Amino acid sequence: MRLFNLLLLICLLISCASNEQIPDSESVSKPFVTAQKEYRVSIRVQLPDGVTGPVYLTGNVDALGPWNPNGLLMSGQGKIRTAEIQLPQDFHFEYKFTLGSWEREAVGPSGMVMPNRKMKVDANRQVRIEIVDFKKDPLAYIEDWQGSGVLGTLVYWKDVPSAHLAHTRHVSIWLPPEYQAHPQQRYRVIYMSDGQNLFDPRIANTGVDWGVDEAMMKLVAEGVEPAIVVGVWNSSSRGMEYSPWHDAPRYAQFLTEELLPRVNADFRTRTGPQNTAHIGSSMGGLLSFYLVTQQSQYFGSCGCMSTHFPLSESIVAQYFADANTPATPNPKPYVLRDIEAGMHAPSTARMWFDYGTVGLDAEYGPSHAQVRQWLLAQGFVEQRDFVVRAYQGAEHSEAAWRARLQDPLRFLLAAPAKLGSGAGQ
Numbered sequence: 436m437r438l439f440n441l442l443l444l445i446c447l448l449i450s451c452a453s454n455e456q457i458p459d460s461e462s463v464s465k466p467f468v469t470a471q472k473e474y475r476v477s478i479r480v481q482l483p484d485g486v487t488g489p490v491y492l493t494g495n496v497d498a499l500g501p502w503n504p505n506g507l508l509m510s511g512q513g514k515i516r517t518a519e520i521q522l523p524q525d526f527h528f529e530y531k532f533t534l535g536s537w538e539r540e541a542v543g544p545s546g547m548v549m550p551n552r553k554m555k556v557d558a559n560r561q562v563r564i565e566i567v568d569f570k571k572d573p574l575a576y577i578e579d580w581q582g583s584g585v586l587g588t589l590v591y592w593k594d595v596p597s598a599h600l601a602h603t604r605h606v607s608i609w610l611p612p613e614y615q616a617h618p619q620q621r622y623r624v625i626y627m628s629d630g631q632n633l634f635d636p637r638i639a640n641t642g643v644d645w646g647v648d649e650a651m652m653k654l655v656a657e658g659v660e661p662a663i664v665v666g667v668w669n670s671s672s673r674g675m676e677y678s679p680w681h682d683a684p685r686y687a688q689f690l691t692e693e694l695l696p697r698v699n700a701d702f703r704t705r706t707g708p709q710n711t712a713h714i715g716s717s718m719g720g721l722l723s724f725y726l727v728t729q730q731s732q733y734f735g736s737c738g739c740m741s742t743h744f745p746l747s748e749s750i751v752a753q754y755f756a757d758a759n760t761p762a763t764p765n766p767k768p769y770v771l772r773d774i775e776a777g778m779h780a781p782s783t784a785r786m787w788f789d790y791g792t793v794g795l796d797a798e799y800g801p802s803h804a805q806v807r808q809w810l811l812a813q814g815f816v817e818q819r820d821f822v823v824r825a826y827q828g829a830e831h832s833e834a835a836w837r838a839r840l841q842d843p844l845r846f847l848l849a850a851p852a853k854l855g856s857g858a859g860q
Contacts, residue, residue: 480515482516627665678751680769687725737785
């Protein structure tokens with residue numbers, strides 16, 4: 436199980452970057468067994484009209500990344516492309532097709548991303564597939580934001596530069612339906628990581644968006660005051676940018692010095708940490724945790740979903756080629772090392788933590804339990820100041836986070852802010 440999840444981690448921490456997210460988080464191969472019998476799988480695809488460039492096969496084997504969106508260049512120049520791959524007997528092969536990135540993944544007749552194609556390798560196989568279409572350039576979906584079916588209004592800032600980060604990025608700003616009708620009303624703001632996955636299934640990495648707008652409006656029906664949501668798209672440096680022990684300090688400078696002032700200038704926001712939260716998942720959960728514990732003058736609360744607390748020097752050394760790690764990396768999770776070194780959380784913070792029990796999330800229980808004890812030892816009151824919740828049967832995926840998003844939103848928005856209301860600010 437531990438080996439399985441380590442292999443899964445490489446996809447989650449590296450391939451998630453810049454929309455390169457594995458389609459199904461459970462589908463990562465184990466290493467091939469030496470001398471195991473292998474079979475040849477031949478795949479022939481017919482392309483839709485207008486596709487003339489390279490087409491790639493990607494999947495859950497090391498030879499394809501795993502799940503590298505440009506894993507294997509398919510042969511051919513016209514409408515027919517082919518690829519061959521050797522796979523071990525009884526291997527459960529899962530695969531997809533792209534034009535070189537997850538932003539240009541093959542889609543089904545509905546225009547949405549399809550589940551992984553699957554086969555059990557029990558003989559030499561020949562597969563023929565007709566590809567209906569590929570995802571459009573994200574800019575096309577941005578221009579047609581109404582086509583997402585979003586409740587409310589989406590405002591996009593494209594290619595936002597930063598003096599602190601290497602990559603520009605798109606930013607999605609969601610305004611609740613009532614925003615235009617109440618020009619005197621000001622709103623709390625929730626910043627979220629992996630912004631391309633929040634509102635539009637046509638853009639979302641796996642074809643499943645978080646449904647932030649739907650979750651927010653369901654809470655409004657319960658009497659919860661809505662908030663503006665700012666989704667910052669990730670980049671090819673996602674893993675390092677979201678890691679508190681690597682580039683998160685620079686990412687925080689981008690947020691606090693560049694993005695927050697612009698959002699506050701352009702929209703009717705309520706300012707201050709009592710009115711500003713951050714929500715993220717996996718590595719994004721670590722980022723949310725960092726912002727509330729280390730940037731508390733800006734962020735007063737966080738929603739950390741499937742928080743990747745097991746991250747350690749050993750994991751970074753194994754999966755981040757550009758990271759500087761010691762020759763003998765420490766296997767103890769960074770967060771536990773920080774706790775042992777005397778780290779404290781700001782007394783005013785409100786924090787939500789959760790995790791599932793399937794796949795990678797099945798490894799998260801022990802580290803979350805230690806974070807819980809750390810908070811209790813500081814005098815934080817469970818259910819009032821923080822929550823640590825396990826979701827039985829939930830996996831590490833956008834679909835799982837979508838299913839429970841109302842819970843952290845309700846916790847962060849329904850309870851009175853510990854720092855005061857900040858009304859009129």
